[in-house]
Amino acid sequence: MRTETLRMDRVSYEYQGVTQLDNFSLSVWEGEILGLVPTNNCGVEALFSLLVHNLPLRYGYIYYHEKLVNDWHDHRPGHNRISVIRNESCLAKDLTVADNIFVLRPGFKKWHIRPRVLEEQLTPFIQEIGVPIRADAYIDSLTTFQRFVVELLKAVVAGSRLIVLENVDAFISDSELAKLQEILTHYAGKGISFLYLSAHFEETLRFCHRTALMSNGRILKCFDLESGSRGRPFLPCVEDYDRWVRARLKEGERSGETVLELQGVCRGNLRDVSLGVSAGECVVIQDMDGCAQSDLLAVLEHGRPESGRLLVGGAPLRSGLDRNIAIVQERPMETMLFHDMSYMDNLCFNMDHRFPGIWTDRGMYRSIRTEYAPLLGAEVFDLRVNELTARQKYDLVFTRLLLQRPKVVFCIHPFKKAEVSIRSHIWELIDRLLKRDIAVVILAVNLADSLALADRLVRLRRGSIQEVYRRGDFVKLPISTPWLYLHQEQHETEKAAGQQPAGHITTAPLSP
Amino acid sequence: MRRDRFCYLSRRLLAAGGGTLALGAMLLLALFAAAAELGGSWFIFAAAGTAAAVLLLVWTFLWIVRPFSCQEKETCRFLEGYSSNSAPRAGEVFLSPGGRQMQECLQKMLDSSELLKLNKRQAQYLALQNQINPHFLYNTLESIRSEALIAGLMPVADMTEALASFFRYTISKVENLVSVEEELQNCETYFKIQQYRFAERLQLTIECDSADREEIYNCRLPKLTMQPILENSIIHGTECKIGTGHLKIHLERTGKLLLIRVSDDGVGMDEETLAKMNRRLQRSAWTTASQSEQPEGGIALVNVNNRIHLLFGEEYGLRVFSIPGAGTDVEVLLPAITSDRDVPNKAALRSV
Numbered sequence: 001m002r003t004e005t006l007r008m009d010r011v012s013y014e015y016q017g018v019t020q021l022d023n024f025s026l027s028v029w030e031g032e033i034l035g036l037v038p039t040n041n042c043g044v045e046a047l048f049s050l051l052v053h054n055l056p057l058r059y060g061y062i063y064y065h066e067k068l069v070n071d072w073h074d075h076r077p078g079h080n081r082i083s084v085i086r087n088e089s090c091l092a093k094d095l096t097v098a099d100n101i102f103v104l105r106p107g108f109k110k111w112h113i114r115p116r117v118l119e120e121q122l123t124p125f126i127q128e129i130g131v132p133i134r135a136d137a138y139i140d141s142l143t144t145f146q147r148f149v150v151e152l153l154k155a156v157v158a159g160s161r162l163i164v165l166e167n168v169d170a171f172i173s174d175s176e177l178a179k180l181q182e183i184l185t186h187y188a189g190k191g192i193s194f195l196y197l198s199a200h201f202e203e204t205l206r207f208c209h210r211t212a213l214m215s216n217g218r219i220l221k222c223f224d225l226e227s228g229s230r231g232r233p234f235l236p237c238v239e240d241y242d243r244w245v246r247a248r249l250k251e252g253e254r255s256g257e258t259v260l261e262l263q264g265v266c267r268g269n270l271r272d273v274s275l276g277v278s279a280g281e282c283v284v285i286q287d288m289d290g291c292a293q294s295d296l297l298a299v300l301e302h303g304r305p306e307s308g309r310l311l312v313g314g315a316p317l318r319s320g321l322d323r324n325i326a327i328v329q330e331r332p333m334e335t336m337l338f339h340d341m342s343y344m345d346n347l348c349f350n351m352d353h354r355f356p357g358i359w360t361d362r363g364m365y366r367s368i369r370t371e372y373a374p375l376l377g378a379e380v381f382d383l384r385v386n387e388l389t390a391r392q393k394y395d396l397v398f399t400r401l402l403l404q405r406p407k408v409v410f411c412i413h414p415f416k417k418a419e420v421s422i423r424s425h426i427w428e429l430i431d432r433l434l435k436r437d438i439a440v441v442i443l444a445v446n447l448a449d450s451l452a453l454a455d456r457l458v459r460l461r462r463g464s465i466q467e468v469y470r471r472g473d474f475v476k477l478p479i480s481t482p483w484l485y486l487h488q489e490q491h492e493t494e495k496a497a498g499q500q501p502a503g504h505i506t507t508a509p510l511s512p
Numbered sequence: 513m514r515r516d517r518f519c520y521l522s523r524r525l526l527a528a529g530g531g532t533l534a535l536g537a538m539l540l541l542a543l544f545a546a547a548a549e550l551g552g553s554w555f556i557f558a559a560a561g562t563a564a565a566v567l568l569l570v571w572t573f574l575w576i577v578r579p580f581s582c583q584e585k586e587t588c589r590f591l592e593g594y595s596s597n598s599a600p601r602a603g604e605v606f607l608s609p610g611g612r613q614m615q616e617c618l619q620k621m622l623d624s625s626e627l628l629k630l631n632k633r634q635a636q637y638l639a640l641q642n643q644i645n646p647h648f649l650y651n652t653l654e655s656i657r658s659e660a661l662i663a664g665l666m667p668v669a670d671m672t673e674a675l676a677s678f679f680r681y682t683i684s685k686v687e688n689l690v691s692v693e694e695e696l697q698n699c700e701t702y703f704k705i706q707q708y709r710f711a712e713r714l715q716l717t718i719e720c721d722s723a724d725r726e727e728i729y730n731c732r733l734p735k736l737t738m739q740p741i742l743e744n745s746i747i748h749g750t751e752c753k754i755g756t757g758h759l760k761i762h763l764e765r766t767g768k769l770l771l772i773r774v775s776d777d778g779v780g781m782d783e784e785t786l787a788k789m790n791r792r793l794q795r796s797a798w799t800t801a802s803q804s805e806q807p808e809g810g811i812a813l814v815n816v817n818n819r820i821h822l823l824f825g826e827e828y829g830l831r832v833f834s835i836p837g838a839g840t841d842v843e844v845l846l847p848a849i850t851s852d853r854d855v856p857n858k859a860a861l862r863s864v
Contacts, residue, residue: 001727001766001767002721002724002763002764003767003768004765004766004769009827009831009845010790010794010831022787023787023791023794025831025833025843058589059794061587061703061827066766066767066768072585072589073586074582213835215783216783218783218786218787218790219833219840220783220786220833220834220835221833221834221835221838221839221840222833222836223627263640432572472827
């Protein structure tokens with residue numbers, strides 16, 4: 001006889017008068033890893049809140065460990081022993097791993113703390129999962145993956161029967177993700193249940209026992225492993241994406257002059273990186289262990305590597321002022337818009353190198369408005385930045401780049417925290433840059449979304465280039481890469497037609 | 513009536529006014545004490561006043577605001593048509609005698625046994641309308657079967673036998689609880705009949721954990737719970753699909769629950785239709801029965817859901833999950849009972 005760890009039955013929940021969850025029904029069995037793929041962010045935060053805290057419901061019932069903990073008739077305030085692991089750490093950074101796991105757990109009552117005892121208590125857990133983490137290491141010194149593991153151990157030690165993981169795959173590399181999945185499977189075998197929230201359906205279907213698709217605060221359907229083995233289920237939310245990527249894969253090779261050259265660049269962890277990117281080419285740099293990205297960004301921002309050269313358009317990069325290079329930060333909606341400036345000022349922010357008098361030239365503003373109204377919509381120009389939708393904010397950030405006309409754009413985790421529908425729009429926006437012959441370099445840890453755009457994939461390990469794949473070689477990537485089926489299908493089609501696989505770039509040299 | 517009115521007024525006074533008067537008196541006493549003993553120390557004066565105000569607030573919240581907001585919430589949900597086996601509960605809120613009488617009247621109207629009778633009357637009316645006479649039907653089918661056997665038409669004989677046993681199960685004693693095993697047998701009979709039409713285009717799998725099989729098969733559930741859902745899956749799901757349709761009945765049991773999932777890989781439904789369907793299932797049997805407009809479809813599911821609600825309570829019933837092109841899952845949630853005596857609403861079971 002099986003045991004249900006969680007059952008949310010027809011839950012309707014409102015927050016500040018807005019329906020967050022509507023007739024939401026979901027159950028998690030004991031020892032089950034349930035994947036949850038939300039097509040939009042509606043209701044996701046509310047779901048987390050309801051799992052941990054018993055908030056007043058509009059309708060419905062919530063059972064935890066087959067016990068009714070919250071229902072719409074009688075609101076019983078309280079907490080459930082459910083842990084949520086997300087990018088924002090809940091660990092105390094200035095304390096050690098052992099302190100975080102044992103001392104900060106609820107119910108710890110000792111006055112005298114002996115680090116050696118804590119270390120001894122932690123050792124079996126560490127050995128069990130096979131991740132080398134020192135008990136006396138400070139949280140600040142851990143990598144993202146190690147931090148996730150510590151949070152997981154903390155939840156296990158605290159006695160959580162259900163652990164929620166939110167978008168962890170966006171922050172750790174493929175190999176780390178595979179290890180994490182191994183750890184989850186290990187604990188699932190011990191009866192702990194997991195709710196694994198991810199934006200990638202294929203990935204969850206591959207290792208989760210079941211995967212639920214969520215949209216507008218409702219569960220649409222659950223798929224089990226058997227559904228996955230029967231072939232990829234048809235999902236309307238990715239229909240546009242499928243069509244769009246298939247069209248892109250059929251496009252021919254891109255050739256143009258080399259606009260970015262890294263010649264034996266070294267800085268911090270970055271070691272002897274040589275790379276050339278041509279105009280209109282999309283290169284994805286996958287930092288396998290996440291240690292070189294900050295150094296690469298430092299080189300771009302300051303233009304001064306410890307050794308080697310960085311050339312943009314054939315000339316050395318000028319520190320901080322070079323408008324031939326642009327960087328799209330992580331979560332640009334929050335980091336790249338100025339809320340106290342008007343829409344037009346935000347849009348023309350980086351145009352001063354082309355038109356020095358742009359800030360006072362109202363005529364120029366009018367002509368930009370007329371030119372870009374068909375692309376952005378005529379109504380957006382008079383809106384305040386905080387009144388824009390997520391889609392309009394992304395439009396603003398990327399159109400600003402079109403007006404800036406850089407030779408190369410670096411996008412840092414461009415799909416991070418974006419809804420599924422917004423992701424396809426980001427693809428379109430990046431594609432728009434590529435069609436204007438602007439080179440795009442995407443810095444990614446996980447390939448899930450970026451691979452569809454890439455002409456070339458460069459894998460960095462320990463700060464140096466490990467492997468380079470051209471588009472025709474993507475089929476050789478490890479099977480764990482999501483969306484790979486599109487490349488495999490394309491490869492099979494071309495093979496059947498007796499063609500040379502499309503998309504090989506010959507002009508951009510690997511090492512200039 | 514006069515006595516009730518007096519009681520109501522005195523309780524209300526006690527709850528709302530009594531607390532205020534008592535606290536007011538306490539406050540005055542504190543003030544007098546402070547003025548007399550300490551010669552007008554403002555600190556004590558302020559502390560006593562604050563404490564009295566806090567007590568007054570807590571008192572008001574616990575005795576007036578909270579009960580009324582609870583009742584208000586339940587009334588709103590009830591008016592929206594959400595499932596509830598009772599009228600809004602008076603509970604801790606003091607109703608006037610007239611209000612309480614109205615409450616009792618509403619309770620009577622929502623009595624589930626009355627609703628079941630109403631459902632049965634509707635079914636009888638439909639049967640009369642269709643001129644179905646069960647005995648005439650069985651006898652005729654048996655005659656056809658014997659004629660087919662004499663003529664050596666084995667497929668026709670088998671088909672007629674399946675049809676006869678299906679009708680025998682379907683038409684007789686619809687109100688009974690049956691075991692999961694009996695219900696599954698009926699599903700298989702129904703599927704056999706459908707297979708004559710669809711042949712290899714339709715496949716049915718019944719799966720459950722082999723260790724729990726006996727316990728699951730002994731569980732009791734309302735008759736004709738699974739077959740209408742299976743029929744729905746075939747007609748609205750796989751029939752419209754190109755290629756083979758896979759149907760699956762998955763059974764699972766926990767300590768308290770029996771879970772039945774009927775899945776198909778048919779055409780599915782869009783998000784809007786799904787939301788509408790689940791909203792209809794969420795609403796109470798009374799709301800559905802009193803609906804004047806013609807429902808757009810899914811009557812079988814609503815009917816099964818209503819029967820489960822009325823017999824076992826609003827926390828059980830049907831939930832539908834679907835994606836266009838990926839199929840539909842209908843999940844039936846029931847209490848895991850092995851005897852008819854365990855039915856929470858026994859009166860409803862007897863009344864029909």
